Amino acid sequence: MTTDAKRARARALAAEAIAAGEPEAWFERLYQEAEAGEAIVPWDDRRANPLLVAWLDRHAAPRLGARALDVGCGTGDNAGELASRGWAVTAFDVAPTAVAVASVRFPEVTCEVASALDPPPAWREAFDLVVEIYTLQVLPPAERARAAQALAGLVAPGGTLLVIARAREVDDPPGAMPWPLVEAEIRAIGETSGLVCAELGAVLDDETPPVRRWVAAFTRPARAEG
Numbered sequence: 001m002t003t004d005a006k007r008a009r010a011r012a013l014a015a016e017a018i019a020a021g022e023p024e025a026w027f028e029r030l031y032q033e034a035e036a037g038e039a040i041v042p043w044d045d046r047r048a049n050p051l052l053v054a055w056l057d058r059h060a061a062p063r064l065g066a067r068a069l070d071v072g073c074g075t076g077d078n079a080g081e082l083a084s085r086g087w088a089v090t091a092f093d094v095a096p097t098a099v100a101v102a103s104v105r106f107p108e109v110t111c112e113v114a115s116a117l118d119p120p121p122a123w124r125e126a127f128d129l130v131v132e133i134y135t136l137q138v139l140p141p142a143e144r145a146r147a148a149q150a151l152a153g154l155v156a157p158g159g160t161l162l163v164i165a166r167a168r169e170v171d172d173p174p175g176a177m178p179w180p181l182v183e184a185e186i187r188a189i190g191e192t193s194g195l196v197c198a199e200l201g202a203v204l205d206d207e208t209p210p211v212r213r214w215v216a217a218f219t220r221p222a223r224a225e226g
């Protein structure tokens, strides 16, 4: 099945939900259909994202007890990768069916049903690493901005927000869901929330044909010792 064919049901459900003013509602429906063997979740390829793996390889292993949060974790492969590298991982998704699958597959990860639009107050500035892969790009602009602000707020002092998302040039058409983001949109995710851009680059991934993706890391300045 081609990527477009896999995506057709997801796009139809997304269009319906967005028209109904419920842009988060379609994810659970798609996961339920997939569990019943009636649809395919296009992003659920049961492997850790290779760009995440490459980013983790380039950075130091976590200190003992360091906490990572995986946003929109789906069935959990990225959270499992983080846990295998020594992070104490919390993973969340708005879709209960995805969270149930993730928690069975990766019992070492704390899996929760929650929304990036309104994360639990206890998570505020609680994570040394917040990993956001492909979730902001499936949210319409208003929800994307709100989620980005909320996610940046979860980064602890000295911590990092890693964002991996589809990329487009300003002159390119906006495209269809999953919407590719221009550089200014990626920068704004961290920089409108008091984080500092530590790295930002566009790379081609390993899909066929390859897709251009942003890999961006934003850090919250550490608190001054007093």
Ligand SMILES: C[S@@+](CC[C@H](N)C(=O)[O-])C[C@H]1O[C@@H](n2cnc3c(N)ncnc32)[C@H](O)[C@@H]1O
Residues within 6 Å of the ligand: 024, 027, 028, 043, 044, 049, 071, 072, 073, 074, 075, 078, 092, 093, 094, 095, 098, 114, 115, 116, 117, 132, 133, 134, 135, 138, 147
């Ligand atoms: C495109 S998928 C990416 C999944 C995973 N991060 C990956 O890279 O394979 C987006 C995920 O975000 C979840 N999601 C969508 N809106 C969300 C929200 N507001 N809060 C939390 N999760 C959300 C969806 O259920 C879905 O699992």
